Amino acid sequence: MDDEGxxxxxxxxxxxxxxxxxTNRGAVLCAGFRxxxxxxxxxxxxxxxxxxxxRSPAELVDQDPADTGxxxxxxxxxxxxxxxxxxxxxxxxxxxxxVQAIMRHPRHTGGSDGLLVGAKxxxxxxxxxxxxxxxxxxxxxxxxxxxxxxxxxxxxxxRLRLRERGLVKEGYAADLVLxxxxxxxxxxxxxxxxxxxxxxxxxxxxxxxxxxxxxRTEALAGxxxxxxxxxxxx
Numbered sequence: 099m100d101d102e103g104x105x106x107x108x109x110x111x112x113x114x115x116x117x118x119x120x121t122n123r124g125a126v127l128c129a130g131f132r133x134x135x136x137x138x139x140x141x142x143x144x145x146x147x148x149x150x151x152x153r154s155p156a157e158l159v160d161q162d163p164a165d166t167g168x169x170x171x172x173x174x175x176x177x178x179x180x181x182x183x184x185x186x187x188x189x190x191x192x193x194x195x196x197v198q199a200i201m202r203h204p205r206h207t208g209g210s211d212g213l214l215v216g217a218k219x220x221x222x223x224x225x226x227x228x229x230x231x232x233x234x235x236x237x238x239x240x241x242x243x244x245x246x247x248x249x250x251x252x253x254x255x256x257r258l259r260l261r262e263r264g265l266v267k268e269g270y271a272a273d274l275v276l277x278x279x280x281x282x283x284x285x286x287x288x289x290x291x292x293x294x295x296x297x298x299x300x301x302x303x304x305x306x307x308x309x310x311x312x313x314r315t316e317a318l319a320g321x322x323x324x325x326x327x328x329x330x331x332x
Contacts, residue, residue: 133189133191134187134188134189135187135188135189136177136185136186136187136188138184138185138186138213138216138218138219138220138291139181139184139185139186139216139217139218140181140182140184140185140215140216140217141181141182141184141216141217184216186213186220188220198234198238198240201234201240201241201249202240202241205257206249206253207249207250207253207254207257208226208227208230208249208250208254209226209254210222210223210226210227212224212226218288218291219291219292220291221284221286221287221288221291221293222286223286223291224284224285224286224291224292224293224294224295225284225285225286225295226284227250227295228277228282228283228284228295228296228297228298229283229284230246230249230250231243231246231247231250231277231279231282232281232282232283232284232297233283233284234246235279236279236280236282243279251264251265252264252265258325259325259329260323260325260329260331261328261329261330261331262330262331263323263331271304271305272302272304272305273302273303273304274300274301274302275298275300275301275302276298276299276300276301277297277298277299278297278298278299279297280297281296281297282295282296282297282298283295283296283297284296294312298312299311299312303317303319303320304319304320304321305319306319308320
């Protein structure tokens, strides 16, 4: 540490969320309350979301007179308590070039940790896979359509060792998504996270029609999968 408490070789913390400081040993990921944004809520009424706009705890301290003199940490703890620990966050610390480089790796598989419950879930729950197909595949050309589909289906099933899943093949579970490569896109936002994807008119789950002409049916044919030692699912 130097006289001012900084470690030699490190630059100042970047001002803009999502930027990286540079060192003589690589990149330093800078996180903090200004790089964090409330991304989901259980009841949707906690003080961190106003009219659908999520804010960081640091912004709440700046903008809410009730929080004058309080640290961002104290504000965030208060938000968690008000929402019965149901609040999740989004950290603006990713590096898009790295994300795309990882996507191109032949062992990469796509997935999401989005939660489908709560009044304000993260939009990734509705938008992850159409974003792969639309934004990264069609718009940016990160990979071909065939490669993209493989990342999200057969390769993922093989990585998880799920037998008879992930391929369109006789004897396999008929989990099928029919989409239009020209129009498929994610439409979910933080203000409206449950907006369905565009360009996906039909979905079959275990051979049962779950989406019909872009509208959900009443069928609930899906189930949680537990992998057995031989790769079969229970």
